[in-house]
Amino acid sequence: MSQHTLPELPYPYDALEPFISRQIMELHHKKHHQTYVNALNAAEQAYAKASTPKERIALQAALKFNGGGHINHSLFWKNLAPSKSEGKGNGGVIADGALKNAITQTFGSFENFQQQFTTATLGIQGSGWGWLGVDPKTGRLEITTTANQDPLLTSVPLVGVDIWEHAFYLQYLNVKADYLKAIWSVINWEEAEKRFTEATSGARL
C-alpha cells in the first residue's frame, strides 16, 4: 500500500520570519508533521493486517488523529507565504477578486472577518485549528474551529490556522493573541483564492 510522506515546505524554514521563527518552522515540519506521517503509516499498515472488527475499531482513533494531523499540516504549509510587508513575497495580501468579495459580503469587511476569525480561534480550549471554509454547494463562507487534529469536514477549507502550542510557543510563549495577530502577515491568500475557485466552480452562487 502507498505510504504517506512528508511534503516539502514551499519556502525555506526562515522565510516566514519575523512572524514565525525558523526554529518553530523546522521543529513543526521536521518533527511534529513527520511524526503524524509516521504514525499514520503505522496505523494504516496495522489496519490492513487487522482481521476482526474489534481490531479495526481499536485503530480508529489513531487513524483520525494522525490522518487529520497529516491533512491539516499539509494544508497549513500552503496556507502560509513569505510576507509582502517584509518584501519577501505576497503573504498577507488579499487581492481584489471573488474571495475578497465573498469575505466582504459575508462579514461586512475584511477587518471584521479577521476579528471574527481571531475571536473564534482564540476561543478554542486546548489544541485545535481555526478555519475559513466554503460550502461547495452554496458558496457560503464559514468561520469554524475543530479540536485536536480533527480535519474540517463541514466545508472545504480555504485557510487553516494551527493553534497547537507547538505552532507558536517558542516565539510567542503563552500569548496566543500575538501569534494570531502576526499570522495575518503570512497568510497565503493566493492559495486560498485558488481553493475557493476550485471549490465553488460547480456551485450555484
Ligand SMILES: [Fe+2]
Ligand atoms: Fe501543528
